[in-house]
């Protein structure tokens with residue numbers, strides 16, 4: 509049982525949404541699985557350079573030191589429509605309370621364009637698909653909307669959107685936000701937190717995707 513000072517991160521809520529048993533293995537049993545780091549390293553290097561650049565710093569020498577494949581990703585970022593947007597925040601950490609629950613997270617960047625706000629999330633992996641990050645999409649839109657509304661910067665969900673920049677494919681996917689989606693995402697999130705708090709039986713969502721689950725070898729249901 510969690511208490512109302514528990515903080516819920518995107519990773520925790522997303523893990524429970526994928527499979528309650530996975531949540532148990534990760535956050536209750538604390539089974540530690542070591543993952544390969546090569547893809548992570550590419551993403552981190554670029555994230556650091558883009559963040560540094562968006563904060564107004566000179567990055568020419570850092571870009572020169574990148575491997576050829578990463579340089580291409582960098583130029584795809586630099587030449588994207590983002591150059592027309594006004595930077596509000598880069599690597600923006602947030603904390604907010606919805607109902608009695610604390611949520612915490614970090615977005616890649618927040619921009620303003622044409623009197624609306626845009627959450628930007630850039631992806632470096634070639635296999636990125638927006639349907640695989642639906643929970644992340646709802647979490648970011650819901651949280652940033654609540655924050656911008658509290659700051660009196662926006663009034664309606666329609667004034668906010670999320671864009672995924674797929675640097676490997678040099679493409680951009682825009683996800684609009686609406687009042688209807690706001691209600692749906694809020695309910696989804698609060699339902700998951702309620703389930704985490706009440707669930708003593710972390711059932712499994714055994715699916716064909718289990719073979720890609722990092723807890724596959726530790727899972728008692730397999």
Ligand code: SF4
Pocket residue numbers: 526527528529530533712713714715717718719721722723724727728729730
């Ligand atoms: S292997 Fe499947 S059932 Fe087991 S924790 Fe992973 S997703 Fe859940």
